[in-house]
Amino acid sequence: MFEFTITAKNARARAGVFTTPHGDLITPVFAPVGTQATVKTLTPSQVKDLGATLVLSNTYHLYLRPGDDVVAGLGGLHRFMRWPHPLLTDSGGFQVFSLAQTRHIDDEGVTFKSHIDGSTHRFTPQRSIRIQENLGADIIMAFDECSDPNDHEYSKLAMERTHRWAEICVKAKRRGDQALFGIVQGGVQEDLRTASAKFIASLDTPGIAIGGLSVGETKEEMHAMLDVMEPYLPENKPRYLMGVGTPEDLINGVLRGVDIFDCVLPTRLARHHSAFSPEGRLNLMNTTFARDERPVDETCDCYTCKTFTRAYIRHLIVAKELLAGTLISIHNLRALIRLMEEIRIYIVNGTFEEKVSLLLDQWKNNANRQMVNE
Amino acid sequence: MFEFTITAKNARARAGVFTTPHGDLITPVFAPVGTQATVKTLTPSQVKDLGATLVLSNTYHLYLRPGDDVVAGLGGLHRFMRWPHPLLTDSGGFQVFSLAQTRHIDDEGVTFKSHIDGSTHRFTPQRSIRIQENLGADIIMAFDECSDPNDHEYSKLAMERTHRWAEICVKAKRRGDQALFGIVQGGVQEDLRTASAKFIASLDTPGIAIGGLSVGETKEEMHAMLDVMEPYLPENKPRYLMGVGTPEDLINGVLRGVDIFDCVLPTRLARHHSAFSPEGRLNLMNTTFARDERPVDETCDCYTCKTFTRAYIRHLIVAKELLAGTLISIHNLRALIRLMEEIRIYIVNGTFEEKVSLLLDQWKNNANRQMVNE
Numbered sequence: 247m248f249e250f251t252i253t254a255k256n257a258r259a260r261a262g263v264f265t266t267p268h269g270d271l272i273t274p275v276f277a278p279v280g281t282q283a284t285v286k287t288l289t290p291s292q293v294k295d296l297g298a299t300l301v302l303s304n305t306y307h308l309y310l311r312p313g314d315d316v317v318a319g320l321g322g323l324h325r326f327m328r329w330p331h332p333l334l335t336d337s338g339g340f341q342v343f344s345l346a347q348t349r350h351i352d353d354e355g356v357t358f359k360s361h362i363d364g365s366t367h368r369f370t371p372q373r374s375i376r377i378q379e380n381l382g383a384d385i386i387m388a389f390d391e392c393s394d395p396n397d398h399e400y401s402k403l404a405m406e407r408t409h410r411w412a413e414i415c416v417k418a419k420r421r422g423d424q425a426l427f428g429i430v431q432g433g434v435q436e437d438l439r440t441a442s443a444k445f446i447a448s449l450d451t452p453g454i455a456i457g458g459l460s461v462g463e464t465k466e467e468m469h470a471m472l473d474v475m476e477p478y479l480p481e482n483k484p485r486y487l488m489g490v491g492t493p494e495d496l497i498n499g500v501l502r503g504v505d506i507f508d509c510v511l512p513t514r515l516a517r518h519h520s521a522f523s524p525e526g527r528l529n530l531m532n533t534t535f536a537r538d539e540r541p542v543d544e545t546c547d548c549y550t551c552k553t554f555t556r557a558y559i560r561h562l563i564v565a566k567e568l569l570a571g572t573l574i575s576i577h578n579l580r581a582l583i584r585l586m587e588e589i590r591i592y593i594v595n596g597t598f599e600e601k602v603s604l605l606l607d608q609w610k611n612n613a614n615r616q617m618v619n620e
Numbered sequence: 621m622f623e624f625t626i627t628a629k630n631a632r633a634r635a636g637v638f639t640t641p642h643g644d645l646i647t648p649v650f651a652p653v654g655t656q657a658t659v660k661t662l663t664p665s666q667v668k669d670l671g672a673t674l675v676l677s678n679t680y681h682l683y684l685r686p687g688d689d690v691v692a693g694l695g696g697l698h699r700f701m702r703w704p705h706p707l708l709t710d711s712g713g714f715q716v717f718s719l720a721q722t723r724h725i726d727d728e729g730v731t732f733k734s735h736i737d738g739s740t741h742r743f744t745p746q747r748s749i750r751i752q753e754n755l756g757a758d759i760i761m762a763f764d765e766c767s768d769p770n771d772h773e774y775s776k777l778a779m780e781r782t783h784r785w786a787e788i789c790v791k792a793k794r795r796g797d798q799a800l801f802g803i804v805q806g807g808v809q810e811d812l813r814t815a816s817a818k819f820i821a822s823l824d825t826p827g828i829a830i831g832g833l834s835v836g837e838t839k840e841e842m843h844a845m846l847d848v849m850e851p852y853l854p855e856n857k858p859r860y861l862m863g864v865g866t867p868e869d870l871i872n873g874v875l876r877g878v879d880i881f882d883c884v885l886p887t888r889l890a891r892h893h894s895a896f897s898p899e900g901r902l903n904l905m906n907t908t909f910a911r912d913e914r915p916v917d918e919t920c921d922c923y924t925c926k927t928f929t930r931a932y933i934r935h936l937i938v939a940k941e942l943l944a945g946t947l948i949s950i951h952n953l954r955a956l957i958r959l960m961e962e963i964r965i966y967i968v969n970g971t972f973e974e975k976v977s978l979l980l981d982q983w984k985n986n987a988n989r990q991m992v993n994e
Contacts, residue, residue: 282939283932289943291923312910312935319911320931328927536686537693549665553702557694558657561686565656568942569663 248425248452250484254594258476258503261593264453264484266332266384267423268324269299273484274500274589276582277302277334277508282311283327285579286513287572290328295549296576297583300385302334302508303327305377306341309367310360314380322382333383334508336488337374337415337429339390340457351391353407371414379421385486387455388415390429395463401433408457409445416449427453427486434467436474443478453484456504460490468495472502479503493522493585493609500589501602507586512578519563521574522581526611528556530574535560548580549573585609622799622826624858628968632850632877635967638827638858640706640758641797642698643673647858648874648963650956651676651708651882656685657701659953660887661946664702669923670950671957674706674759676882679751680715683741684734688754696756707757708882710862711748711789711803713764714831725765727781745788753795759860761829762789764803769837775807782831783819790823799826801860807832808841810848817852827858830878834864842869846876853877867896867959867983874963875976881960886952893937895948896955900985902930904948909934922954923947959983 247265254261264271277300278285278293285293285301293301303323308314320326323333339356342349346358346367355370374389389411393404412428419426428446432438446454456475459468472487479485486506487499496507515521519531523543528535530542541551542559550559550573562570589605592598621639628635638645651674652659652667659667659675667675677697682688694700697707713730716723720732720741729744748763763785767778786802793800802820806812820828830849833842846861853859860880861873870881889895893905897917902909904916915925916933924933924947936944963979966972 282935282941284936284941284943287942287946289923289946290927307939311939312931316911316931316935320913320929326929326932326935328932537690539694549663553664555694555700557686557690558700558702561656561690561700562658565681565685567656567658568661568945569658571942572661572663572946 247423250453250482252482254596256593256596256598257501259500259589259593259598260503260505261590262484262505264505266425268330268332268384271300271332272590273505274496274586274593275300275506276496276586277506278579279304279508279510279513280327280329281510282307283317283323285575286517287568287575292549292572292576293329293579294331296580297587298579300332300334300506301329302336303381303383304341305335305338305374305381306345308335308381309338309377310362314377318380318382324382332385334385335378335381335383335387337387337389338369338377339374339387340392340489342369343392353410355389371411372418375415375418375426379419379424382421383424385425385427385453388412388426388428388451390431390457392458392461393431393433395433395458395461395467398433398435398438401431401435401438405431405433405438405442409442412446412449416451425452427451427455429455429457429488430475431458432471433458434463434471436470439471439474440478443475447478447480451483453486454479455486455488457488459487460495465495465498469498469502472499472504476503493582493612494606496582496585497589497602497605497609500593500598512582513575516574516578517571519570519574522578522612524608530556530559530570531563532560542574542577543581546577546580547584548577550577621797624827624856626856628970630967630970630972631875633874633963633967633972634877634879635964636858636879638879640799642704642706642758645674645706646964647879648870648960648967649674649880650870650960651880652953653678653882653884653887654701654703655884656681657691657697659949660891661942661949666923666946666950667703667953668705670954671961672705672953674708674880675703676708676710677701677755677757678715679709679712679748679755680719682709682755683712683751684736688751692754692756698756706759708759709752709755709757709761711761711763712743712751713748714766714863716743717766727784729763745785746792749789749792749800753793753798756795757798759799759801759827762786762800762802762825764805764831766832766835767805767807769807769832769835769841772807772809772812775805775809775812779805779807779812779816783816786820786823790825801825801827801829803829803831803862804849805832806845808837808845810844813845813848814852817849821852821854825857827860828853829860829862831862833861834869839869839872843872843876846873846878850877867956867986868980870956870959871963871976871979871983874967874972886956887949890948890952891945893944893948896952896986898982904930904933904944905937906934916948916951917955920951920954921958922951924951
């Protein structure tokens with residue numbers, strides 16, 4: 247279980263297979279986000295039809311609603327949300343720091359108030375693992391602290407706490423059918439990122455997550471950090487770049503040795519009527535689409551693009567019909583999943599490196615980043 | 621085209637086939653409502669999977685948004701909403717009377733203000749037909765005036781206007797690939813209903829619609845009106861009871877010779893978390909369902925009931941996830957479509973009459989009516 251086999255390499259880019267209790271995960275892979283045990287507006291059947299293989303869900307949200315004990319009592323998250331394929335949960339750390347109110351961090355954990363009803367809760371590394379064991383995802387995360395990337399002093403403190411907490415998580419873990427990933431932190435400081443990569447690698451977890459990026463730093467800083475860490479990340483373990491990202495970020499991530507990505511961007515853009523396309527992001531509410539008989543993207547193979555016109559989707563948006571969000575979500579998610587399928591073919595063919603500039607050019611008008619918490 | 625063949629009868633109940641340019645329509649049939657060229661929250665693929673064969677769309681809404689000329693320019697309603705099966709449009713009359721602001725009725729038509737932006741518009745019988753020809757549904761409706769059913773004087777006036785307008789509609793119609801149905805009016809007055817049924821039957825339209833019921837009268841009054849009209853409705857033409865209704869109404873309608881029904885009830889209930897079930901309507905937001913592992917209806921064959929627990933749907937509702945509305949819509953629509961399939965089998969077997977009391981008993985806790993405009 248949890249073996250990672252690299253089937254092809256192209257410079258630092260890797261095509262691999264990660265075995266999980268719910269099936270083999272083909273990498274590189276983009277995971278749709280199902281924050282509250284649902285990829286927003288889509289049935290699991292529609293998510294599967296996108297070619298999705300891995301779905302991420304959020305520990306913080308599920309702990310608050312419906313409660314991890316409820317999910318456990320109903321047979322775990324796979325059974326609860328009817329996703330019989332690989333699942334990943336985060337540790338709850340990121341949401342505690344970004345969503346919860348009046349949090350207090352100490353060396354043992356975080357006390358916070360729920361963003362829903364203001365009730366007080368406490369997460370510790372042990373508690374995060376226990377919740378994630380109740381949820382039962384295939385891949386789970388160590389509890390970490392995400393710092394302001396440009397604050398060196400705080401980044402060092404948060405990194406050290408993340409390291410201690412990672413050790414506690416490794417010891418606290420009881421289930422044998424879940425892969426716990428340690429998380430590298432360290433802001434945008436080369437020395438911290440190097441130290442953190444070395445330390446997390448030393449814990450010998452079945453995979454390594456990279457946290458604290460795509461949180462406000464520049465693209466150049468993110469790329470520099472990926473370059474700095476890469477030599478210290480074990481070759482034979484999957485690497486997961488958390489909460490990333492745009493099409494451009496995925497291309498740049500794979501180029502720097504990343505295997506797993508997740509982001510709310512495709513579904514969040516969909517709710518704001520924005521669709522990936524070869525022409526750049528389209529705001530489908532725009533009046534120019536009122537009589538446009540073309541699909542969102544003529545090159546796309548998704549249900550939305552094979553079935554509907556831009557004019558129809560624009561009508562749904564203007565008429566405030568929720569189906570608009572569903573149809574654009576299908577397209578945006580398929581666009582990133584298809585990009586990853588394309589990249590994997592290039593890696594296997596040995597042509598990825600030479601295709602990178604072409605891919606970046608194709609996607610250059612879809613590059614704007616948005617906030618990643620949902 | 622538009623031949624109606626009765627394949628079996630059981631007292632007044634009929635099982636038939638109505639031929640349309642987009643395929644044979646097996647009756648009795650319940651049509652989901654796609655007000656704005658979409659059955660709310662469902663893809664056409666999901667609607668088809670319910671066993672739906674006929675979808676209704678609203679002329680008033682599509683005239684205002686996106687405009688019938690836009691729909692015509694995009695190839696008509698079938699192509700616009702990607703529903704390649706039979707479609708029905710109403711005349712716009714009911715919505716003008718129930719939704720539009722400050723309407724003024726005269727003998728030639730109705731001037732009204734849009735409920736969206738207050739702009740002024742005018743519908744006449746000719747205009748309604750022209751709009752419905754632009755939309756291009758298989759079954760279209762004569763422009764009618766719906767009265768307060770208990771006001772005899774106004775009901776007589778509205779009925780007479782409806783008759784004159786029906787004659788104008790028959791003359792105004794140009795397309796040969798659309799079946800225009802005249803509409804019987806007359807409130808809850810036996811003499812008016814008899815006169816209206818006779819008059820509309822005399823127009824020899826390929827089908828007859830029954831309007832002005834399920835608008836505030838009692839169930840007994842509705843049944844009495846159906847009984848009074850039935851002898852005057854041509855045997856060999858389909859009869860469409862507009863905007864009806866609850867499961868109980870469908871059973872009682874078929875029993876009184878009705879072939880076609882539509883209602884927003886299943887999708888509207890879904891948006892209010894309410895699901896049909898053998899136990900009666902379930903409010904799935906109720907805390908008693910928090911750990912309920914059963915499907916909404918153990919006897920149901922829909923995607924929702926075959927896949928999800930009540931606990932999961934309740935979680936989606938509490939977490940304000942739109943998927944809840946989609947899943948309950950799938951179940952509620954399938955419940956009524958399945959009821960019609962069951963009824964048709966009984967008619968063909970010759971057992972419908974003896975099953976009626978059993979059916980009414982099964983559905984007795986799902987009988988509450990709601991307003992029917994959406």
